[in-house]
Amino acid sequence: MMKRSFFGSATPAFKYAVSPHxxxxxxxxxxxxxxxxxxxxxxxxxxxxxxxSVKTGQKLIVFDGVESSTVSTVTGTVTDIQTYxxxxxxxxxxxSIKTADDDMDESIAALTQSPAxxxxxxxxxxxxxxxxxxxxxxxxxxxxxxxxxxxxxxLLVSVNQWAAQYLTSNxxxxxGFLKDISGVKRVILTAPERMLSVVxxxxxxxxxxxEEYPKILPAFVMRDILGTVLPEGDTPEKHGxxxxxxxxxxxxxxxxxxxxVPLHKIMTVVKRDGSCQNIRTRLGTxxxxxxxxxxxxxxxxxxxxxxxxxxxxxxxxxxxxVLSTTDCVIIxxxxxxxxxxTNPCTNCGECVRICPAEMQVNVMVRYLENGLYEEARDLxxxxxxxECGLCSYVCPSKMPIFQYxxxxxxxxxxIQTEEEQNE
Amino acid sequence: xxxAKKFVVSHAPFWHNGDSITARxxxxxxxxxxxxxxxxxxxxxxxxxxxxxxxxCAMLWELGMNYITKKEPSIANASSAVIGLLFGMLxxxxxxxxxxxxxxxxxxxxxxxxxxGIGGNPFNPVxxxxxxxxxxxxxxxxxxxxxxxxxxxxxxxxxLEAVKFQGVEAVSGISLLNMLIGKQAGGIGTTCGIGLIVGxxxxxxxxxxxxxxxxxxxxxxxxxxxxxxxxDPTKYxxxxxxxxxGYTLIGVFFLATExxxxxxxxxxxxxxxxxxxFLTVLIRNIGAYVDGVVFAVLLMNLANPLIxxxxxxxxxxVLENA
Numbered sequence: 001m002m003k004r005s006f007f008g009s010a011t012p013a014f015k016y017a018v019s020p021h022x023x024x025x026x027x028x029x030x031x032x033x034x035x036x037x038x039x040x041x042x043x044x045x046x047x048x049x050x051x052x053s054v055k056t057g058q059k060l061i062v063f064d065g066v067e068s069s070t071v072s073t074v075t076g077t078v079t080d081i082q083t084y085x086x087x088x089x090x091x092x093x094x095x096s097i098k099t100a101d102d103d104m105d106e107s108i109a110a111l112t113q114s115p116a117x118x119x120x121x122x123x124x125x126x127x128x129x130x131x132x133x134x135x136x137x138x139x140x141x142x143x144x145x146x147x148x149x150x151x152x153x154x155l156l157v158s159v160n161q162w163a164a165q166y167l168t169s170n171x172x173x174x175x176g177f178l179k180d181i182s183g184v185k186r187v188i189l190t191a192p193e194r195m196l197s198v199v200x201x202x203x204x205x206x207x208x209x210x211e212e213y214p215k216i217l218p219a220f221v222m223r224d225i226l227g228t229v230l231p232e233g234d235t236p237e238k239h240g241x242x243x244x245x246x247x248x249x250x251x252x253x254x255x256x257x258x259x260x261v262p263l264h265k266i267m268t269v270v271k272r273d274g275s276c277q278n279i280r281t282r283l284g285t286x287x288x289x290x291x292x293x294x295x296x297x298x299x300x301x302x303x304x305x306x307x308x309x310x311x312x313x314x315x316x317x318x319x320x321x322v323l324s325t326t327d328c329v330i331i332x333x334x335x336x337x338x339x340x341x342t343n344p345c346t347n348c349g350e351c352v353r354i355c356p357a358e359m360q361v362n363v364m365v366r367y368l369e370n371g372l373y374e375e376a377r378d379l380x381x382x383x384x385x386x387e388c389g390l391c392s393y394v395c396p397s398k399m400p401i402f403q404y405x406x407x408x409x410x411x412x413x414x415i416q417t418e419e420e421q422n423e
Numbered sequence: 424x425x426x427a428k429k430f431v432v433s434h435a436p437f438w439h440n441g442d443s444i445t446a447r448x449x450x451x452x453x454x455x456x457x458x459x460x461x462x463x464x465x466x467x468x469x470x471x472x473x474x475x476x477x478x479x480c481a482m483l484w485e486l487g488m489n490y491i492t493k494k495e496p497s498i499a500n501a502s503s504a505v506i507g508l509l510f511g512m513l514x515x516x517x518x519x520x521x522x523x524x525x526x527x528x529x530x531x532x533x534x535x536x537x538x539x540g541i542g543g544n545p546f547n548p549v550x551x552x553x554x555x556x557x558x559x560x561x562x563x564x565x566x567x568x569x570x571x572x573x574x575x576x577x578x579x580x581x582x583l584e585a586v587k588f589q590g591v592e593a594v595s596g597i598s599l600l601n602m603l604i605g606k607q608a609g610g611i612g613t614t615c616g617i618g619l620i621v622g623x624x625x626x627x628x629x630x631x632x633x634x635x636x637x638x639x640x641x642x643x644x645x646x647x648x649x650x651x652x653x654x655d656p657t658k659y660x661x662x663x664x665x666x667x668x669g670y671t672l673i674g675v676f677f678l679a680t681e682x683x684x685x686x687x688x689x690x691x692x693x694x695x696x697x698x699x700x701f702l703t704v705l706i707r708n709i710g711a712y713v714d715g716v717v718f719a720v721l722l723m724n725l726a727n728p729l730i731x732x733x734x735x736x737x738x739x740x741v742l743e744n745a
Contacts, residue, residue, distance in 0.1 A: 219738055232739040303431040310436040318428070330437065337431055338439035343500075346444060346542040349633065349687030357738040362687055384739040389436035396442040397542075403434035 014213035016151050016192070017276060019158035019165060023266070026281035029289040032074045032097045033321035036062050037125075039091035040083055052078045054097060057108030057261055059122075062093050071126040073263045073283035075103045084320065087313050088410050094321075097284070112259045117181060120252065128265045128283065129163075129248030130324040135237045141183030144240045145226065148175070148249050150191035150199060151209065151216045152268075154308020157328040159266045162278055163247040164191060165198045167254075171246060174253030175204045178244075189246070190221060213310070214356055214388035218243050233383035265322050270309075270330040271296060287318045287329060301334035310389035343397040344369075351391035351401060357384050361391050361401060368404035373411045382408055444541070448501035450631045451677070455508055457618030458673070462611035466516035466573065470611045473518050474511040480527040481507025488536040502541050506530050509549045509677055512612025513670065515566050516573075522563055526552045546724045547681045550717050557717065564714075566608045577606040582668040583713045586660050594660065602667040609669065616667045623676030632680035635692035640675045641666065643700025651708050659708050670716035671703065678716070684724040686731035694730050699723045 038044075044063040054060065054072045061068050062081075080096035111119050117136060124133040136143055148171075150164040164171060178187050189204040192211045199206055207225045209215055215224065222230045222241060230236060236243060251262040264280050269290065271277070281290060291298060298304065298318055305312040306320075308328055351361035364380035367373075376382040385405050392402040463470045485503040489496045498504070510530050514523065534551035535544040544551075556563055566581040573579060578596065585593040597607060605615035613619075626632040644665055651659035665671060670678070679685060679699050686695050699719045706715025 223738065229741055230739055231741045232737075298428060298430070300427075300429040301431060302428075303433070303437065305435075305437050307435075309438045312435055312437065314430070314432040314434075314437070316430055316432045318430070332437060334431065337433075337437075338441070340433065343444060343497075344540065344542045346502075346682045347685075347687065348447070348682045350442070350630075352687045355737075358735055359737045360688075360734065381737045381740055384737040386738070393436050393438055394440050394442065396444050396447055398439060398443065400434055402436060406434070 014155055015211045016213060016216070017156050017158045017161075017268075018194075019161035020276070020278055021166075023162065023166075023278045023280050024294075026279050026285060026290055026293050028074075028099060028282055029285045030099060031079070031286065031289075032076065032099050032282070032284040033286050033319070034060060034070065034072060034074075034095045034097060034284050035084065035092040035321060035323060036060050036068060036070045036095065037090075038062055038066060038068060038093055040093060046081065048078060048081065048095070050078050050081065054078065054095075055105040056102045056263065057105035059107075060095065062095070069122055069125050071108065071123050071261075072097075072105075073126065074099045076100045088406075108261055112255050112261055115177075115255050120255070123261075126283070126324055127248060127251040128262050128324055129159075129245040129251055131244050131248035131252060132242065133252075135242050136181055136183075139237055139240075142240050143181075143183055143237065143242050145186045145188065145242070146178050146184055147218075147221055147225070147241060147243050148187065148189045148204060148246050149216055149221075149243060150189055150195060150246050151211070152245075152308070152327060153214070153216050154311045154328065155213055156270050156276055156330070157268045157308045158276070158278060159268055159327045160246040161195070162266055163245075163250045164189070164195060164202075167247075167250040168198060168202060170250040170253035170257060171199075172202045172253065173257040174249035174251070175202050177252055177256050178249065179203075188225065190216065190225065214386065214390070217386045217388060219357065219386045232381060265324065265326065267322060267326060268328040269294060269296075270328065272331050272333050272336075281322055283324060284321045286321050290322070290329070291318065291331075296331060298331060303330075303332040303334075303337055305330040305332065310393065311387060339398065340400045340403075341398040343399065345399060346397055348396055350394040350396065354390045354394050356388060356390065357386050359384055365399060365401050365404060368401075368408050371411075373408040373415075376408055377412060382412070385409070444500040444502060447631050448505050450626060450629045451505050452501070452508060454622035454625045454631075455512065455612060455677070457621050458612040458615045459508075459512060459618075461605050461615035461618050462512070462516070462613075465605065465614070466611060470516040473514050473516060473523060473611060474508065476520060476523045477511030477514070477527055478504050478507035480524050481510065481531050484528055484531040485536065488532055488540075492536075494540075497540070500541070503531050503535075506535070506548050509612075509673070510552060512673060512677075513549065513553055513610045515564070515609075516611050518563065522556065522560065526556055529555050542683045544683050545728075546721055547678055547684050549681075550678055550721050550724075553717050554721060557712070566610075577601065579608040581608040581713075582660075582664065583707060586664070586668075587707070587713050591657055591660050594664070599663045599667060602664070607668070610673075613670055613673045616672050619672035619676055623672070626676060626680075632676065633685070633687070633692055635689060636680050636685055636696040637675045639693040639696030640679055640700045641696075643697030644671065644675075644703055645700070647701045647704040648708075651704060665704055665707065669707075669714040674699070674703070674716035674720055679720045679723070684727055686727055688731055688734040691727075691730040691733050694733070695723050695727060698726065698730075 047064045048062050056075045058072045060070045076097040076099040079098050082094045084092045084094045121133045124131050152160045187204045190207050190209040191199045218236050219230045254262045269277050360380050364376050367376040389402045481503045482498045485498050530548040530552035534548035538544045582594050603616040627634045645662040648662035648665040652661050686692050702719035703715040
């Protein structure tokens with residue numbers, strides 16, 4: 001953890017992590033777990049039951065009459081069905097599966113033989129890096145620019161860097177696929193200067209990006225590289241731009257070039273002492289298996305974080321699987337957890353000075369603390385927030401500013417949905 | 424998923440740079456050491472007594488308010504100790520005990536706690552207390568009367584008062600260098616210019632105060648003082664004199680820069696500082712009071728919320744009609 005010393009004047013300027021060359025393969029787990037993004041509710045009846053067998057590449061239909069886009073990444077027998085609750089009310093149905101030797105589902109085998117956009121869309125959520133191919137369907141041909149992130153969107157994580165450096169042939173095939181999508185005029189790969197020699201051969205337009213956090217976030221890429229402003233609250237897709245991870249593009253490329261479905265996820269594991277390691281593991285591997293393999297023990301009072309140190313989310317159980325979006329797992333000892341406080345804002349202005357979006361954080365947090373989310377949006381531009389987390393990082397009062405912001409945005413989206421339903 | 428292990432779950436970010444209110448308070452206290460040490464060496468135990476009582480009273484008042492408002496004791500963050508320390512520094516060494524007790528009550532309870540505690544005060548607590556005392560017991564800040572029995576080894580002239588009532592001639596005996604090293608009458612911690620400058624530099628280096636405010640305060644003060652001086656050199660003192668006399672330097676580095684009452688955006692900080700410097704000289708030269716820092720900073724505190732609205736648009740804000 002980067003801390004300022006008592007007698008220091010340095011203000012934090014974070015650099016993105018440099019990817020290590022080495023990668024460790026985690027063997028196939030005996031027990032895998034798959035999350036289906038569909039919670040159980042009163043109207044839904046399970047069609048899947050304990051003892052059912054699933055094949056690799058098979059669509060997981062959990063509920064009667066409910067379509068699913070989740071693809072099994074292992075072959076085996078269902079041993080347990082549970083519900084898992086995640087952040088902000090997101091709920092999954094968790095299937096535990098006793099794994100066996102891989103047996104490919106016929107439909108997925110057929111798909112890989114002739115990969116087309118509309119077919120890939122249906123499985124894209126289960127590919128490593130979860131490329132959002134559905135935006136090409138949703139916005140028809142309006143997407144004109146695809147930006148591939150050669151860096152990861154959080155500190156310590158080096159998944160996309162690894163993919164961009166060592167999966168270049170797949171990446172090249174993926175870039176070719178994206179270029180052929182109707183309407184797409186530009187495919188840009190953002191990479192730091194030191195990676196230029198490696199990524200030059202991918203066929204994408206290369207844009208050099210500063211390695212300073214959080215320059216990789218969409219709002220900054222659009223400003224610095226595309227020269228447009230992303231208006232507050234809008235998605236980049238609304239303006240014809242979509243963002244993809246290098247790993248995701250490499251996964252698409254793997255289907256094109258090798259006719260195989262990618263089933264392995266690259267991940268960064270950050271151990272207690274802060275050392276980072278990249279691993280390659282089967283999607284659906286429970287974190288406990290990874291910890292066992294890497295000789296990491298966890299205990300009560302630790303914090304386990306999925307994602308990076310600035311934007312990730314802490315989990316309450318280590319019995320969760322590696323998902324297509326799980327880029328990083330961090331284990332923090334109890335003594336390293338900084339904690340938050342109920343101190344009020346002292347108006348020191350640290351957050352205002354560090355905010356890369358130049359927001360009026362000190363005033364906004366006063367509205368947010370009191371639940372005045374609409375005022376925070378209208379008077380203090382809450383929706384301009386790029387969610388980098390730097391404000392909370394520097395706050396001397398240790399206020400959970402980032403949490404207030406996320407909560408405020410979530411509550412506003414709830415209000416908006418409600419209003420739309422009432423109309 | 425029945426797991427006996429209980430992990431800590433909280434919101435991102437999971438790092439913190441380790442800065443805290445306590446650290447900032449300690450930095451401020453460290454920064455006052457040169458000036459306070461000079462004051463104690465000049466005025467002896469009496470000065471130490473005022474400072475110690477002031478710090479203790481300020482902390483006790485906060486503890487009392489914590490008790491009354493049924494809140495967790497918050498004196499550990501040392502913010503009220505800083506208030507007590509700064510208040511003590513402004514007083515003459517001969518200040519009676521009851522003025523210290525009342526002054527810290529006004530600073531901590533009236534000026535800060537009833538507005539919601541740290542961060543909630545609209546006016547600088549120390550200066551609010553000083554202003555109320557200046558209005559209620561004007562003799563308290565009469566350094567001539569207060570220091571009459573001291574033999575300091577240098578002429579115990581309170582330069583601002585001398586200039587105000589007797590013209591520039593009266594202070595011709597005090598060189599700027601002597602004022603810089605503290606050979607003037609005044610508050611315990613306000614006379615040693617060099618000590619305050621060292622402390623201010625330390626605060627700027629550690630990032631506790633915002634240099635823009637101090638910088639523009641000094642610039643605003645020098646320019647205004649220069650204009651007055653150019654107009655009538657016999658009546659109005661030179662800019663360097665105004666910089667080193669009275670509460671100027673403690674105001675520049677310790678009072679005007681108080682977090683809750685000063686702006687945080689760049690242009691507003693410059694306006695705020697320059698305004699305080701301008702008003703200081705204005706009050707000193709043509710106002711009713713001998714020293715203008717107290718009311719100048721309080722007036723700028725009043726304007727702060729308005730000034731601080733001057734800022735650039737955040738990223739992603741586009742004109743609605745564009």
